[in-house]
Amino acid sequence: MSDEILPCVPGLFDQSGGAARLHGSRCASCRTPYFPRSAECHNPDCGGSRMEDCSFAGNGVLWSFSVADFPPPPPHRYDKPFVPYAIGVVDLDCGLRVVGQMVDPPSALRVGDTVELVISELYHEDGKAFTSWKFRQLAAAAAGSE
Ligand SMILES: [Zn+2]
Numbered sequence: 001m002s003d004e005i006l007p008c009v010p011g012l013f014d015q016s017g018g019a020a021r022l023h024g025s026r027c028a029s030c031r032t033p034y035f036p037r038s039a040e041c042h043n044p045d046c047g048g049s050r051m052e053d054c055s056f057a058g059n060g061v062l063w064s065f066s067v068a069d070f071p072p073p074p075p076h077r078y079d080k081p082f083v084p085y086a087i088g089v090v091d092l093d094c095g096l097r098v099v100g101q102m103v104d105p106p107s108a109l110r111v112g113d114t115v116e117l118v119i120s121e122l123y124h125e126d127g128k129a130f131t132s133w134k135f136r137q138l139a140a141a142a143a144g145s146e
Pocket of ligand 1: 027028029030031032041042043046047048
């Protein structure tokens, strides 16, 4: 067990109060969501420039995914031995499309799966566990498969 659990990037996400949340922003004019935070709106149909901090949470739908069959290059870190994992593109119900590592093995995933945002350990170093946001299938979690 690790003594200390730290986010891999401070300020990008948290799980205070139990629910995983991503910290991003939203355009005050057109409501386009951004993660990570954006200083300006990139919607070509929007002339607004005032951004509001916003947290994103909850469930979503797996829009697509890719499988990382080989270790990521530096500066990415991972636990050895490397285990292939899926990287999902998820449409959160709150309107944000976001990329994240999947908790479930690639063979278990299907486009269209309902997934939930979670904070999960990404790698371990110097007795510390570093976390990131990930997505987990709701059905697989209910079935207890891992
Ligand atoms: Zn906008």
